[in-house]
Amino acid sequence: MTGIPTRQMEREHFLDVLRGFALLGIFIANLAHLSMYKFIGKLLPNGIYSSFDGSMEFLHTMLIEGKFYTIFSLLFGWGLALQMQRLSDQDLNPLVLIKRRIWAMLLLGLIHLFLVWPGDIVAFYAMMAFVLLLFRNSSGKKLLWWGACLVLSPIILYFAKMQWQWLNAPAFLLRETGIWVDVHLNHLSENDPGPNPANTKTWIEIWSLNLGGAPFRYAYLLFVSRIPKVLGVFLIGFYLGRNGRYKKILSDKPLLLKLAMAGYILGLPANYMLAHFSSYGEYFQLKMNGWYQTISYAFGVVPLGIAYASTLALAFQSNALRKFLMLLQPVGKMAFSNYMMQSLVAIFTFYGVGLGKGGTLGPTAWTLYALAVFLFQILFSYTWLRFFHFGPVEWLWRSMTYRKWQPFRKTGTVVEV
Numbered sequence: 001m002t003g004i005p006t007r008q009m010e011r012e013h014f015l016d017v018l019r020g021f022a023l024l025g026i027f028i029a030n031l032a033h034l035s036m037y038k039f040i041g042k043l044l045p046n047g048i049y050s051s052f053d054g055s056m057e058f059l060h061t062m063l064i065e066g067k068f069y070t071i072f073s074l075l076f077g078w079g080l081a082l083q084m085q086r087l088s089d090q091d092l093n094p095l096v097l098i099k100r101r102i103w104a105m106l107l108l109g110l111i112h113l114f115l116v117w118p119g120d121i122v123a124f125y126a127m128m129a130f131v132l133l134l135f136r137n138s139s140g141k142k143l144l145w146w147g148a149c150l151v152l153s154p155i156i157l158y159f160a161k162m163q164w165q166w167l168n169a170p171a172f173l174l175r176e177t178g179i180w181v182d183v184h185l186n187h188l189s190e191n192d193p194g195p196n197p198a199n200t201k202t203w204i205e206i207w208s209l210n211l212g213g214a215p216f217r218y219a220y221l222l223f224v225s226r227i228p229k230v231l232g233v234f235l236i237g238f239y240l241g242r243n244g245r246y247k248k249i250l251s252d253k254p255l256l257l258k259l260a261m262a263g264y265i266l267g268l269p270a271n272y273m274l275a276h277f278s279s280y281g282e283y284f285q286l287k288m289n290g291w292y293q294t295i296s297y298a299f300g301v302v303p304l305g306i307a308y309a310s311t312l313a314l315a316f317q318s319n320a321l322r323k324f325l326m327l328l329q330p331v332g333k334m335a336f337s338n339y340m341m342q343s344l345v346a347i348f349t350f351y352g353v354g355l356g357k358g359g360t361l362g363p364t365a366w367t368l369y370a371l372a373v374f375l376f377q378i379l380f381s382y383t384w385l386r387f388f389h390f391g392p393v394e395w396l397w398r399s400m401t402y403r404k405w406q407p408f409r410k411t412g413t414v415v416e417v
Helices: 006-034 037-043 050-064 067-089 094-115 122-133 140-163 165-184 203-223 226-250 253-278 288-316 319-333 335-350 363-387 392-402
Strands: none
Touching (some): 006 067, 006 226, 050 067, 050 363, 094 335, 140 288, 203 226, 226 253, 253 288, 319 335
16 A cells, blocks of 8 residues: 555555454354354353343344444445545546446355355345445435435334235245245255254255255345345445545544434434343334334434444544554455355354354353454454455455456555555
8 A cells, every 4th residue: 555645544444443343243243143042042051151141132232233234334335435436536437347346246245145154244235235326426415315214214114014014025935935945955844943054064054054044034134124224324334435525524523522422322222222122022023012123223223333433433543542443454454254254163163064063152152252253363364464465355356346366465566446
């Protein structure tokens, strides 16, 4: 990054730091499923951490669930706007290259979805990115208006689904598809709660389970209205990244403080209620507590995610804290690679093809596990980037975008896009 002004380099580093921070939260949230706690958690033996698990699960819902994919979604829209601007500055056609980049992202996401873990979010983000491009010429006011409306729209959508069950037909169709695959390919009965990855012995078995898991995943995304949630935050991020607005925001301490305070004042009470209503377990039954849960989510998750990001931006302006936070920068710089690594490490730990520890860790234990894995990723990423320009998946993604192998080892000059 030689020749880049110091202030711009600091902003680049902050985006990587924020991305690394979000990746940790996403990993902790994903472990609820990767560890199979959600699948067989009630069978957990009374262990050293079990007495804390009820409180920890409540805190996960209140402080983690949804907040970190919100940050990641914000960064995605933000980053897309920056990439389009940089490509234009280099006299390249931004739309052609961005579309190619998204297609490559979709392919890599589908590989992760079907060959590694059906909980993948990359393919879904790529699909939503194509929709985001439709708003690329919209005014800032329109981006913010649509973003806010989409973020709040699940309140109306959930209530409508309570009244008219046929609105859930696409999600139910995908769910039935998943059941059909499990019955005919994985030899499960229709009344079976689902395949248990802890019993898998080969990767072929995992791939077979993933074929059934993928329709279930997208049925879930449709049912919980993840499409408007993610697209809405994409639009807000795109607004921030376009025309250098983020530069003013990141250097405006009073504004960052106001964003953080407003986010905490609104987000913490709303997320407490989210955790409270989630504990009833009535969301998928389309009951009133599920609607209250949806309202709490809509008014709490995005504000708290923005509060986290604003707090990190304020901390990054302190020289002492910046040195500490920069430990996250290598992880964020190769976030795509680290995201996939987290899936592979968790599968090795919890699936039968590896150590087979699925269902043996509660929320407290898997949080500590996530911190241990993330610490390794900090060390690994720092070491890797001493010798390479990009993470391995980022390099492949970039090469697919430009349709030629990109410089990988640190032996030449690379222009960041």
